[in-house]
Amino acid sequence: MDNELTKKLSGFIVNSILKQPTRTLLLTEPLISSGLIDSFSLVDLAVFVEEELGVHIDDSELNSSTFDNLEQLVDLIKARYSE
Numbered sequence: 001m002d003n004e005l006t007k008k009l010s011g012f013i014v015n016s017i018l019k020q021p022t023r024t025l026l027l028t029e030p031l032i033s034s035g036l037i038d039s040f041s042l043v044d045l046a047v048f049v050e051e052e053l054g055v056h057i058d059d060s061e062l063n064s065s066t067f068d069n070l071e072q073l074v075d076l077i078k079a080r081y082s083e
Contacts, residue, residue, distance in 0.1 A: 031070075
Protein backbone atom coordinates (compact mmCIF):
# COMPACT_ATOMS: atom_id res chain seq x y z
CA MET A 1 0.00 0.00 0.00
CA ASP A 2 2.83 2.41 0.83
CA ASN A 3 4.35 1.99 -2.60
CA GLU A 4 1.02 2.60 -4.36
CA LEU A 5 0.33 5.71 -2.30
CA THR A 6 3.83 7.01 -2.89
CA LYS A 7 3.49 6.49 -6.65
CA LYS A 8 0.10 8.23 -6.79
CA LEU A 9 1.24 11.18 -4.70
CA SER A 10 4.57 11.52 -6.47
CA GLY A 11 2.88 11.25 -9.86
CA PHE A 12 0.43 14.00 -9.01
CA ILE A 13 3.14 16.28 -7.65
CA VAL A 14 5.58 15.90 -10.55
CA ASN A 15 2.92 15.95 -13.29
CA SER A 16 0.27 18.36 -12.04
CA ILE A 17 2.11 20.65 -9.64
CA LEU A 18 5.72 20.77 -10.80
CA LYS A 19 4.93 19.99 -14.45
CA GLN A 20 8.17 17.95 -14.57
CA PRO A 21 7.02 14.40 -15.41
CA THR A 22 10.57 13.03 -15.66
CA ARG A 23 11.48 14.24 -12.17
CA THR A 24 11.84 11.72 -9.36
CA LEU A 25 10.91 12.73 -5.82
CA LEU A 26 12.68 11.11 -2.90
CA LEU A 27 10.57 10.00 0.06
CA THR A 28 12.22 12.51 2.38
CA GLU A 29 12.74 15.33 -0.12
CA PRO A 30 11.38 18.54 1.42
CA LEU A 31 8.43 19.88 -0.50
CA ILE A 32 7.23 22.88 1.47
CA SER A 33 10.29 23.92 3.47
CA SER A 34 12.42 23.86 0.31
CA GLY A 35 9.94 26.00 -1.61
CA LEU A 36 9.29 23.24 -4.13
CA ILE A 37 5.56 23.48 -3.38
CA ASP A 38 3.96 26.82 -2.54
CA SER A 39 0.78 27.42 -0.55
CA PHE A 40 -1.45 27.32 -3.64
CA SER A 41 0.03 24.01 -4.76
CA LEU A 42 -0.30 22.68 -1.23
CA VAL A 43 -4.04 23.24 -1.40
CA ASP A 44 -4.14 21.44 -4.76
CA LEU A 45 -2.30 18.51 -3.20
CA ALA A 46 -4.70 18.41 -0.25
CA VAL A 47 -7.69 18.44 -2.62
CA PHE A 48 -6.13 15.57 -4.60
CA VAL A 49 -5.64 13.56 -1.39
CA GLU A 50 -9.23 14.19 -0.33
CA GLU A 51 -10.87 13.55 -3.71
CA GLU A 52 -8.72 10.74 -5.08
CA LEU A 53 -7.76 8.94 -1.89
CA GLY A 54 -10.80 9.72 0.26
CA VAL A 55 -8.78 11.11 3.15
CA HIS A 56 -9.72 14.36 4.87
CA ILE A 57 -6.87 16.75 5.57
CA ASP A 58 -7.44 19.39 8.24
CA ASP A 59 -6.37 22.92 7.40
CA SER A 60 -4.11 22.86 10.46
CA GLU A 61 -2.19 19.95 8.89
CA LEU A 62 -1.21 21.90 5.78
CA ASN A 63 2.25 22.82 7.01
CA SER A 64 5.83 21.65 6.83
CA SER A 65 5.75 19.77 10.13
CA THR A 66 3.13 17.27 8.93
CA PHE A 67 3.07 17.59 5.16
CA ASP A 68 6.65 18.37 4.05
CA ASN A 69 7.64 15.17 2.25
CA LEU A 70 6.13 12.07 0.69
CA GLU A 71 6.97 9.93 3.70
CA GLN A 72 5.03 12.21 6.07
CA LEU A 73 2.12 12.41 3.68
CA VAL A 74 1.94 8.63 3.24
CA ASP A 75 2.08 8.17 7.04
CA LEU A 76 -0.74 10.68 7.51
CA ILE A 77 -2.92 8.94 4.90
CA LYS A 78 -2.25 5.50 6.38
CA ALA A 79 -3.18 6.78 9.83
CA ARG A 80 -6.49 8.08 8.45
CA TYR A 81 -7.23 4.78 6.74
CA SER A 82 -6.81 2.97 10.07
CA GLU A 83 -9.14 5.33 11.97
